[in-house]
Amino acid sequence: MKRYSFIRKACLLMALLLMFALLVACNDAADEPAVSDATEQKSDSKVVVNIDDIEGLAVFANNEYVCKVVRPENASDVDNEIYTSLRKTLKSATGKHPAIATDFVGVGETLDTEGPAILIGRTAYPESKQVYDKLKHGEFRMELIGNKFVIAYSHEASATLALNKFRGLALTSKKDGVLAITEQWNLGDKIQSQVSGLPIFDGSASMTFDGGDGSTLVVYKDVTRETSDAFINGVEELGYEHYVTNNIGENCFYTYHNDSSIMHIMYLPSVAETRVVIDTKEFSELAGLKEDNAYETGSSEISFTQLGLEHPKAGNCQNGMAYIIKLSDGSFVIIDGGHTRDMTYAESAGDYLLDSLKVLADDPDDIRVHTWFLSHLHNDHIGAFHDIARDTPSSIKVNRLVYNSPNDAQLKGVGGGNLDNKVEEAVELFGIEHVVKGHPGQIFYANEATFTIFGGLDIVEPFNIDNINETTMVMQMDFMGKTTMFLGDCHPKASVALTDVYGNSLKSNFIQLAHHGYADGATLLLNQTINAEASFWPVGNNHYKNMVSKVGAVPQNAAFVDIPHYVAGDTNLTIKDFETWIPEEERWTPYD
Numbered sequence: 001m002k003r004y005s006f007i008r009k010a011c012l013l014m015a016l017l018l019m020f021a022l023l024v025a026c027n028d029a030a031d032e033p034a035v036s037d038a039t040e041q042k043s044d045s046k047v048v049v050n051i052d053d054i055e056g057l058a059v060f061a062n063n064e065y066v067c068k069v070v071r072p073e074n075a076s077d078v079d080n081e082i083y084t085s086l087r088k089t090l091k092s093a094t095g096k097h098p099a100i101a102t103d104f105v106g107v108g109e110t111l112d113t114e115g116p117a118i119l120i121g122r123t124a125y126p127e128s129k130q131v132y133d134k135l136k137h138g139e140f141r142m143e144l145i146g147n148k149f150v151i152a153y154s155h156e157a158s159a160t161l162a163l164n165k166f167r168g169l170a171l172t173s174k175k176d177g178v179l180a181i182t183e184q185w186n187l188g189d190k191i192q193s194q195v196s197g198l199p200i201f202d203g204s205a206s207m208t209f210d211g212g213d214g215s216t217l218v219v220y221k222d223v224t225r226e227t228s229d230a231f232i233n234g235v236e237e238l239g240y241e242h243y244v245t246n247n248i249g250e251n252c253f254y255t256y257h258n259d260s261s262i263m264h265i266m267y268l269p270s271v272a273e274t275r276v277v278i279d280t281k282e283f284s285e286l287a288g289l290k291e292d293n294a295y296e297t298g299s300s301e302i303s304f305t306q307l308g309l310e311h312p313k314a315g316n317c318q319n320g321m322a323y324i325i326k327l328s329d330g331s332f333v334i335i336d337g338g339h340t341r342d343m344t345y346a347e348s349a350g351d352y353l354l355d356s357l358k359v360l361a362d363d364p365d366d367i368r369v370h371t372w373f374l375s376h377l378h379n380d381h382i383g384a385f386h387d388i389a390r391d392t393p394s395s396i397k398v399n400r401l402v403y404n405s406p407n408d409a410q411l412k413g414v415g416g417g418n419l420d421n422k423v424e425e426a427v428e429l430f431g432i433e434h435v436v437k438g439h440p441g442q443i444f445y446a447n448e449a450t451f452t453i454f455g456g457l458d459i460v461e462p463f464n465i466d467n468i469n470e471t472t473m474v475m476q477m478d479f480m481g482k483t484t485m486f487l488g489d490c491h492p493k494a495s496v497a498l499t500d501v502y503g504n505s506l507k508s509n510f511i512q513l514a515h516h517g518y519a520d521g522a523t524l525l526l527n528q529t530i531n532a533e534a535s536f537w538p539v540g541n542n543h544y545k546n547m548v549s550k551v552g553a554v555p556q557n558a559a560f561v562d563i564p565h566y567v568a569g570d571t572n573l574t575i576k577d578f579e580t581w582i583p584e585e586e587r588w589t590p591y592d
Contacts, residue, residue: 049062049176049177056182056183059094071103071120079122093173094179103125105124120151130145139188140158140161144185149185199235212405212411213283213407218276223273246442246443249503250269262279262281262284270500270501285436293446298329301576304325305575306568306572307568309339309540309568320380321381322353323336323486330363332357334353336488337353338381339379341383348383350388360574372401373473375474376489386422386425397430399434400436402473404438414465438453438456441453450477454476454502457470474488480578484512496523499525508532510535511535516548518548535565536573
């Protein structure tokens, strides 16, 4: 009995201990917060998500990236910007940055083509090439191919479009801890501009700029002859008609056109670039062909005149730049013209220009201008053109105007103000029917005279322009058996572009000094490369003596110490035959 009593007591004790344990467990459970369904799903997603079960290309799951983001090892600035922005977008969507990766392959290694990846730009992966082969200029494409998602773009504008689309999809597509790319992400679009649809240069980077007056400039870098020819073939496949090809040294300049646009393609091998300008025919027309320059030599005496534009009332200020070329049919070509009377420190050169034309004309009541060139939009170059149009538009009949204006923002930024509007107003007042936007490589024929455009806005880097003089339309005239290089107000930055692109092709018999001979004009190298026999100085006597001839003040003028020079001063210089003309033995004379 004692034994059974002991067993009974032991069982009772065990039951009491069990009840106490259950009570403690219940109390502990009551103290724990309730677990929500969302938390359970989140916990499950960290543990049980099977990557193979995810629809599409899994980017992020189980709180980690299962897909890498790859950019080219030799990335462009655009590639790097898009890559950085896309990584930030993924951080916003997932809370974590993806690892940094490129398509670099070391010696003895091969490209990992099996793993899942988001490919940005022209990577070495075959999927990138597959998408880029279908891409047109101005477009972007995002395409899922197997376990690769390719983001392709033609330049910075279309790259930005692609990034915006990706950002919107990434920030709205994460669900239950999973971010995946599906076929719904396959998108494509293009920027709305003239360059949309252009062929793509294989392996080159491009930049696009507003060229003003409805023009667009596209700069392709790292270009070869082979890729340039492929681009030309692509343009022809788009339906553009070939108009003319001109060459300056090794540089090739092609002009194509269709019903609405004119395309100028500049292949510049010395700097490994192709620059493409597309003009709208609403503003510009074709330059004209050599075979269209049909004329009969007239009885008028041809001549070249440098105008003296220093007026006594202007004090110590010279009054701009103006050159007149008289053709054998009695018509004229004018380069610039001189200052406007709207400036308080100078009289208008328009009156002086008009008087000079009347003296040179066969009939002072019948002044015909075959072509008027404006080098750039500064008042001391376009002022006379506008003043005559405003004051006495019927005194001159102008057949054709050639100039190249930057866009409005650039003009405002470099002090050009509303000068483009003044030119357009003069076009209306004169009733000029033919207006051409001048570009490098164009050749303009005017009876006996030929003018080849070498420089301007299109061969300098538009983003870096800080002075409107850098947009000067530099050109070479072939007339009376000699060549003359007109530099207008060419600046150092434009000078470097000219020498880099053309080299010894710049050689000319005569030179018009850049920027009136001032210190911030052409470089010494450009002046030496032109290697002229005589020089024309569009500067007054006062400025010549007190500014541009100071010893050491204008080092680039040392190129003219040993050749004859002609200062505009207050009188005209007229030359009637370059071939027999013997330049006077006057030299550049530095003053103390």
